[in-house]
Amino acid sequence: MKLIEKYNRVNIAVTVVIMLVTGLVYYYTISHILTNQLNKDLVLEENEIFNYVKLNKALPDVYQSNHQQIVFSPLGYKTVKRRFVDTVYQEADGNHMESGRGLISSVKVKGRNYRVMVTQSTVETEYLIQIIFLITIALIITLLVVLTILNRVILKSIWQPFYTVLSQLKKFSLADKAAISSTPTVIDEFNELDAAVIAMAERVGKDYQNLKAFTENASHELMTPISVINSKLDTLLQTDEFTHNQSKILNDIYGTVARLTRLNKSMLLLAKIENGLIGDQQDVDVKLLVEEALEMHEEMLQRKNISLITNLGQKNVWANQPVMEVLINNLVSNALRHNYSNGKLAITLDERGLAISNTGKHAFDIKQVVKRFNKSNESEGIGLGLTLCSQICTSYGLKLEYDYSNEIHTFKVLFDN
Numbered sequence: 542m543k544l545i546e547k548y549n550r551v552n553i554a555v556t557v558v559i560m561l562v563t564g565l566v567y568y569y570t571i572s573h574i575l576t577n578q579l580n581k582d583l584v585l586e587e588n589e590i591f592n593y594v595k596l597n598k599a600l601p602d603v604y605q606s607n608h609q610q611i612v613f614s615p616l617g618y619k620t621v622k623r624r625f626v627d628t629v630y631q632e633a634d635g636n637h638m639e640s641g642r643g644l645i646s647s648v649k650v651k652g653r654n655y656r657v658m659v660t661q662s663t664v665e666t667e668y669l670i671q672i673i674f675l676i677t678i679a680l681i682i683t684l685l686v687v688l689t690i691l692n693r694v695i696l697k698s699i700w701q702p703f704y705t706v707l708s709q710l711k712k713f714s715l716a717d718k719a720a721i722s723s724t725p726t727v728i729d730e731f732n733e734l735d736a737a738v739i740a741m742a743e744r745v746g747k748d749y750q751n752l753k754a755f756t757e758n759a760s761h762e763l764m765t766p767i768s769v770i771n772s773k774l775d776t777l778l779q780t781d782e783f784t785h786n787q788s789k790i791l792n793d794i795y796g797t798v799a800r801l802t803r804l805n806k807s808m809l810l811l812a813k814i815e816n817g818l819i820g821d822q823q824d825v826d827v828k829l830l831v832e833e834a835l836e837m838h839e840e841m842l843q844r845k846n847i848s849l850i851t852n853l854g855q856k857n858v859w860a861n862q863p864v865m866e867v868l869i870n871n872l873v874s875n876a877l878r879h880n881y882s883n884g885k886l887a888i889t890l891d892e893r894g895l896a897i898s899n900t901g902k903h904a905f906d907i908k909q910v911v912k913r914f915n916k917s918n919e920s921e922g923i924g925l926g927l928t929l930c931s932q933i934c935t936s937y938g939l940k941l942e943y944d945y946s947n948e949i950h951t952f953k954v955l956f957d958n
Contacts, residue, residue, distance in 0.1 A: 560681040583644035614656040702726035760809035807925040834873040850887040871926040894955040904945035
């Protein structure tokens, strides 16, 4: 839920509660005022009766209309308690009952007590209260509509700098080398946020550039000693005979140096891709690269007795050929290394993409395996193969997808991303 929506809901809910409470208080206040006014009118009528009795020593004529009624009832020697009551009375035409406010009192005429009931119609009062109540409700609804529109417009305008900074953060990428531009505003908190984000982006970018330069330099510097070690090992193997144990040690050294060479080349290639230093693009025949990769891994296919099924259509992409070779070789190598003996490997190539499926247990977490040096304990890889695949796909606008079902791993490179 967006902040604006959350604020609007809370604001409107609080406003509705306040308005309802205010409306009820207003309603009862108006009702109380009007009832007091009716009581005063009833008291005036009562006083007129008392004055008439005092002057004439007799009860006045009974008065009755649709809005007022005065009734006298003999009480003998009894008396009644003077009080105001809500009551109903019959209209003068005798057809309808009408609600009213009454005053019950008593008066003594020639030694006899009479009950006096003065009733005033409350129809007009109730009608007036209903009008006031409807006007209040209309004002509340109008106020809520205005508040909702104003809150949405004003808050959207006020929070615009925040959303601008947020949008830049979402698009921010260290590889793009694009700086976050300043978003000036008159609101101090947003200016502080803007300054903090720009400072953070510059600091992170600088650290990233330093780390990238270190990786590139380290990879370049490692190439020379690795080449010297390989050369010395070749010379050593050609100059003497070795025992079985010595041969095993030399093979281990060879394997370690070969792994170090692959690691170094992969890191250097990864740094070049991330820096956008891969040029020399051309029309690359993907089908040919797949066939060459399968020939390269023919020995592993036979050693694991893996059944191969291919359905290769013609597809060319505009890219750097050596880099595309790395992409396809890594995917094929990954499918073989994580396959089991007597397993299956299926490769499909069409206009939409390249799909490489292999039998194997344990699904990958694709978000984890594309991270650098993230690999399973049983893997013989260097932990950069799928990282390179992901970076190459990103670099050329391709999409790398992964799926696992029924013990089948499937990596897809989608050309039309």
